[in-house]
Amino acid sequence: xxxxxxxxxxxxxxxxxxxxxxxxxxxxxxxxxxxxxxxxxxxxxxxxxxxxxxxxxxxxxxxxxxxxxxxxxxxxxxxxxxxxxxxxxxxxxxxxxxxxxxxxxxxxxxxxxxxxxxxxxxxxxxxxxxxxxxxxxxxxxxxxxxxxxxxxxxxxxxxxxxxxxxxxxxxxxxxxxxxxxxxxx
Numbered sequence: 001x002x003x004x005x006x007x008x009x010x011x012x013x014x015x016x017x018x019x020x021x022x023x024x025x026x027x028x029x030x031x032x033x034x035x036x037x038x039x040x041x042x043x044x045x046x047x048x049x050x051x052x053x054x055x056x057x058x059x060x061x062x063x064x065x066x067x068x069x070x071x072x073x074x075x076x077x078x079x080x081x082x083x084x085x086x087x088x089x090x091x092x093x094x095x096x097x098x099x100x101x102x103x104x105x106x107x108x109x110x111x112x113x114x115x116x117x118x119x120x121x122x123x124x125x126x127x128x129x130x131x132x133x134x135x136x137x138x139x140x141x142x143x144x145x146x147x148x149x150x151x152x153x154x155x156x157x158x159x160x161x162x163x164x165x166x167x168x169x170x171x172x173x174x175x176x177x178x179x180x181x182x183x184x185x
Contacts, residue, residue: 030102035171066130068112102144
């Protein structure tokens with residue numbers, strides 16, 4: 001349903017664009033993250049993972065043998081904003097385009113690597129259990145192929161996985177009490 005609803009939204013935008021002459025750009029983003037994202041298991045997994053380390057709660061590697069080798073690319077919201085400024089400053093150049101926008105291989109991380117980085121950033125180690133069974137519709141690796149938008153705009157993400165985690169960590173520290181209620185419960 002998740003993927004189908006995204007594709008349906010893209011088609012709806014394209015129909016409005018074609019029917020009414022509205023300028024539109026479709027950016028298919030990797031895993032968006034950064035401070036002020038209220039991380040949960042189905043959305044915001046990077047913030048959730050770091051918050052679990054920060055507050056000392058348990059996590060699980062789910063699926064693919066429970067090894068934490070699932071990989072996703074990350075996109076800091078400010079890197080997306082940088083691209084949007086480029087696109088909107090010359091919207092005719094990008095109008096009607098569909099672009100993959102993410103960290104690609106350069107800004108990607110497995111859950112196992114993410115755990116190690118969260119330990120480095122927070123200085124804390126937490127229990128991570130293993131669930132071997134795969135979840136329906138989960139994929140092992142997702143890396144955005146951003147060559148189209150990079151070639152057209154010269155844009156590429158500037159923030160590394162470690163920089164993203166460090167920035168989220170500062171945000172958690174600055175808002176520790178109020179975020180604990182929201183992120184951990």
